[in-house]
Amino acid sequence: MDTSALFKLSYGLYVVGVKTETGLGGCIVDAVGQVAAGDSPLASLACMKKNYTNECIKKTSECTLSVLSTDVDPFVIGNFGFQSGRDVEKWVNAPHTIKDGLPFLNNACAYLRLRVVNALEFPTHTLFICEVADAENGENPAKPLIYGDYQATMKAAVGEAFQKFKEAGKPSQDCAAANAVGGAKWRCPLCGYVYDGDIPFERLPDTWKCPLCGVGKESFKSV
Ligand code: FE
Numbered sequence: 001m002d003t004s005a006l007f008k009l010s011y012g013l014y015v016v017g018v019k020t021e022t023g024l025g026g027c028i029v030d031a032v033g034q035v036a037a038g039d040s041p042l043a044s045l046a047c048m049k050k051n052y053t054n055e056c057i058k059k060t061s062e063c064t065l066s067v068l069s070t071d072v073d074p075f076v077i078g079n080f081g082f083q084s085g086r087d088v089e090k091w092v093n094a095p096h097t098i099k100d101g102l103p104f105l106n107n108a109c110a111y112l113r114l115r116v117v118n119a120l121e122f123p124t125h126t127l128f129i130c131e132v133a134d135a136e137n138g139e140n141p142a143k144p145l146i147y148g149d150y151q152a153t154m155k156a157a158v159g160e161a162f163q164k165f166k167e168a169g170k171p172s173q174d175c176a177a178a179n180a181v182g183g184a185k186w187r188c189p190l191c192g193y194v195y196d197g198d199i200p201f202e203r204l205p206d207t208w209k210c211p212l213c214g215v216g217k218e219s220f221k222s223v
Contacts, residue, residue, distance in 0.1 A: 007148040013072075015080050016047065017064040017091070017103035018056035023205045024103045025085035027053040028077055030147045031125075032065060041132040043114060046125045052085040054126055057116060062133075065112040066105035069142035074154060075172035076105065078162025089205040093171040095178035096203075106178065108138040179203065186220040188213060195220065 011033065017026045031046035045065070047054045057063050068077070079093045095106040104111050114130035145154075161172055170176060179199055186201040187194050191213040195201050201220070208217045 004151075007151045009147070011147050012144045013068045013077065013147055013150055015066045015068065015076070015094075015105045015108070016045070016053055016057075017066065017096075017105075018053050018062075019060050019101055020052070020056050020085065022207050023089060024091045024098075025053055025056050026080055026090055026103065027051050027085070028081035029065075035129060041135070042117070043112065043130050043132055045114065045128045045130060047128065048125055049121075050124075056085075057128060058119070058126070061116040062102065063114050063116075063130075064102045064104050065114060066108035067110040067112075067138065068105075068145045069107070069109045069138075069140045070145050070149070071140070071142045072108075072145060073161070073172055073174045074157040075161040075165060075175055077150075077154070077158045078165065079171065079175075081158070082162045092199045092203050092205065093165075093179070094175055107140045109140050109142065109144045110138050111136045185223045187223045188215050189219055189221055190215045194223065 011030055014029050014032055015026055016029055017024065019025075027047070029045060029047055033044045035042040035044050045063070047057060053063075076094055079090055083090065091103050096103045097106055098104075102113065112132055113134040114128075115133045116128050116130050118129040120127040120129075165171060171179065185194050185196070188210040191210060193210050193212045197204075204217060206217060209215065210220070
């Protein structure tokens with residue numbers, strides 16, 4: 001059997017967004033399909049069982065899908081695909097918008113909000129069947145990225161971009177620039193430390209603490 005034949009199934013690449021117990025999580029998936037159309041559209045989403053995102057979808061019964069475009073920053077795919085939400089807060093590295101508590105990747109082709117109505121367990125994956133609770137076209141006019149094209153033309157760039165991120169400890173230039181939009185300063189009420197990081201203060205995880213005295217993020221005051 002030549003499993004590369006499966007790359008010719010023309011599904012895309014998507015960033016899934018979920019709520020976790022302490023913040024936001026997500027991962028890259030490819031096996032997404034439409035199950036029913038009409039007034040009550042349904043979608044299927046297969047997610048690896050070992051992924052933290054899978055656990056979060058089961059707990060919350062909801063997630064978002066951001067449809068990646070052909071011009072997506074390769075770092076975004078590495079960020080969501082090559083590390084675990086158990087270890088890192090992936091969304092702080094990627095420009096995003098939070099709607100009703102769930103994250104969407106900025107500059108995607110399209111956005112879906114999904115509510116799980118059924119789930120089937122397989123040895124490696126859970127197949128979630130979901131109601132499409134909301135759907136919108138994105139601001140990005142580029143075509144959706146097809147999984148086979150990713151395999152053929154983008155995979156090496158994604159590996160390189162992620163390697164650079166691991167070495168530099170910060171996101172790609174494009175993501176860092178998009179993340180930096182906004183940027184009021186925030187001060188620790190106890191020790192006076194002023195946060196001056198690349199990631200806007202609002203996007204730091206709720207578990208973030210003052211690096212000098214350990215005061216929680218929620219106590220910081222905007223200056
Ligand atoms: Fe402090």
